[in-house]
Amino acid sequence: MNIRAGWLDDSAMMSRKLGESARALVVGSDYAATCPAPEHPCDLEDWDWVRYRHRSDYTRLSGPGGEEAKVLGQARLEVDSVDALYHFACKNLGATVLPEHLAARGEAEGKLSRLFPDWRLKPLGIFAVWPDTSRRENLTLLFVRFLAKELHQ
Template identity: 30%
Template sequence: MMNLNRLSYFAAVVDTGSFTRAAERLGITKAVVSQQVAQLEQDLQTSLLVRTTRRVQPTEAGRMLHARCVLILREAEQAVDELALTVAEPTGVLRVTAPNDYGVAAIVPVVTAFAVRYPGCRVELTLGDTTQDLADGRIDLAIRVGWLPDSSLLARRIGTFRQVLVAGQDLFDRVAEVRRPDDLAALPFIANLALRDPLAWTFVRGDSERQTVRLRASIAIDTTPGVLAAVLGGGGISVLPDYLVAGDLAAGWLHHVLPEWQLPSGGIFTVAPSARFRPRKVTAFVDMLLAAVRSTAREDGS
């Protein structure tokens, strides 16, 4: 009978592209991983991996087996998760993805607190501005910020954020002369390429005034923290989320440009794959995240 543990070792090697990183993920030695994968190849009488000096890649047979392994291992995890629903403490591996900026500012503290409270559950947090596909079942929960398209995924709005037009200290004198959104064309603008349309902005003042401006980028950067760094460095003005700039505004490093004009607010969402049940590890994490978001909102007076 085949040792099914070898499938998890093999899948980890393919996922990480390395025996060393696979061993680190699994919490065992590289020698054990290498030995078990070699035994799996012997059991199947076929080569599953091509080993180079830089990376380990699957053969065609390896790719076919890996696709099946992902499904098999996920089904096994779900079976354990279903059983875990009958116990009080979350267990297993919780895989979460979040945008880089909001992840560092708000999700990492919750992950840290969650790991301390539930030592039987290990958290793998992936940060990045690329939206990951949840359909393959590798991610338990995604945190998304902004505006969600319609989909079959289960989304829950847990908070909101404001967009703020800001300038660094080097531009304070120039932005003091700005009176209306139309005046912004005279200032250098830093575009955030992570946004769908980073140059068009609609400002609203009161109930009747509305202006849409299209700005020309002097700098374009594909991550939100990168845009913030460029603004602080004097490269230009830009629109950034309030949770990212609140500290710098309070310290005087940034200036809120046109504060009487409002930009559209966005949402903060938890997004999960459609499933017949929600594992205890997911519900417990969402509960902690929601409590943290509400606490921050109360502190901000919103």
């Protein structure tokens, strides 16, 4: 069994949604200080970005009034680890999208600045995923039910 953050593609695996995790658009504080303050997410098109390889090249945001924005940006670096996203954003290599807990940590340490805090990104789904070896009661299924119950309290 695996715990996976992100939305699942069609799969032969069994899965159960355990919850969701908010995400935030951030940039290294020193990098932000070198750029003109953006007034709209589209102003970020010319900024450097650190991209997560398993995510779309576009960042989609929803504004407080329901406005939608889709930003491509210039991918300066592409990584396949959320820890690497956090590290390189803190090193001022560009803007990125991070899970809320990492964005809050970087912001509290003064390393990251939040961009457009009134705008929302689609949250990450958190799923338990396991092979469909048997639909009968087994330890994996019992553990998944336990996790789901504990996380929804």
